[in-house]
Amino acid sequence: MATSATSDQLLVIIDPAARQADGESVRIAKDVLSAGARAKLCLPDGPEEFARALARRGARRPVVVGDGxxxxRAVTLLHRRGELAGCALSVVPVGDTALAESLGVPGGAVAAARAVLDGVERRLDLLVDDGDGVVLGALRIPPVPVRAGAASPVPLSAVRPWYRSLVRTLAARPARMSAVPAPHAARLRVEVDGRPVVDTDQPVEAVSVTPGPAGVASVEVRPLSVGAEATPLLASGHTVTVTGAEFRYRTDAAVSGPVRRRTWRVVEGAWSLILPAGH
Structure with a gap:
């Protein structure tokens, strides 16, 4: 569902990392937003000032100028204050634009700023975990490559000259296949709505969870493949629980953990993002 973003009073919060990463894009965003609306600019020095500015926004629509x-951070703060459902967020992505673009925000500063001014409010689903963390885009538990007993390489500068050519020759040869598989697969139990998709007796290379439409998460589990590529295991549901030995997981732009158990649930239409009218 989409509604027009009618307020022309903006609180433009410019993240410190954005100012360092691409000052020109920040300047462009400020110029476009200030020309099209009554914009109050805020340049916080760190997360605490960022949080205070967002909390004191009043009737102004918050616009985050920054990366994923x-x-x-803005969505998490609003969620934990119980204000997320009633606050329409806008973003002008600067720096790493991947998350914002995956949600439908234009990647360029001009186009993104124009979407803030002329776009529409769209309700989006959200993954919320049992530790009160949020996932806007996708959750991934990646493979953890391990090379048991691997020694640190010796730099050629430390090798005698007469031996360097031999070292180069050996290094250029393809390595022999080991009898033990190189990838270190995770042993996890993945449940969707209480039903197991995979258990710890079946090693997996990766797990991904994405909030989909209508309050349903899409889950993909890739079993460890030795030889032919294994067929991914697919499931969908409202809650996803992962249990196993300590594991880390990537959510949007951050890595969390290690944990032994974590449950995510989909909250349908939990937050609003201003997107281009045609999206």
Whole structure:
């Protein structure tokens, strides 16, 4: 569902990392927003000032100028204050634009700023975990490559000259296949709505969870493949629980953990983002 973003009073919060990463894009965003609306600019020095500015926004629509971490920080703060459902967020992505673009925000500063002024409010689903963390885009538990007993390489500068050519020759040869598989697969139990998709007796290379439409999460589990590529295991549901040995997981632009158990649930239409009218 989409509604027009009618307020022309903006609180433009410019994340410190954005100012360092691309000052020109920040300047462009400020110029476009200030020309099209009554914009109050805020340049916080760190997360605490960022949080205070967002909390004191009043009737102004908050606009985050920054990367995926800054957008996730704003959503998390509003979620934990119980204000997320009633606050329409806008973002002008600067720096790492991948998360914002995956949500439908234009990547360029001009186009993104124009979407803030002329776009529409769209309700989006959200993953919320049992530790009160949020996931806007996707959750991934990546493979953890381990090379048991691997020694640190010796720099050629430390090798005698007559031996360097031999070292180069050996290094250029393809390595022999080991009898033990190189990838270190995770042993996890993945449940969707209480039903197991995979258990710890079946090693997996990766797990991904994405909030989909209508309050349903899409889950993909990739079993460890030795030889032919294994067929991914697919499931969908409202809650996803992962249990196993300590594991880390990537959510949007950050890595969290290690944990032994975590449950995510989908909250349908939990937050609003201003997107281009045609999106």
């Amino acid at each position: 971490r800054a957008l996730t």
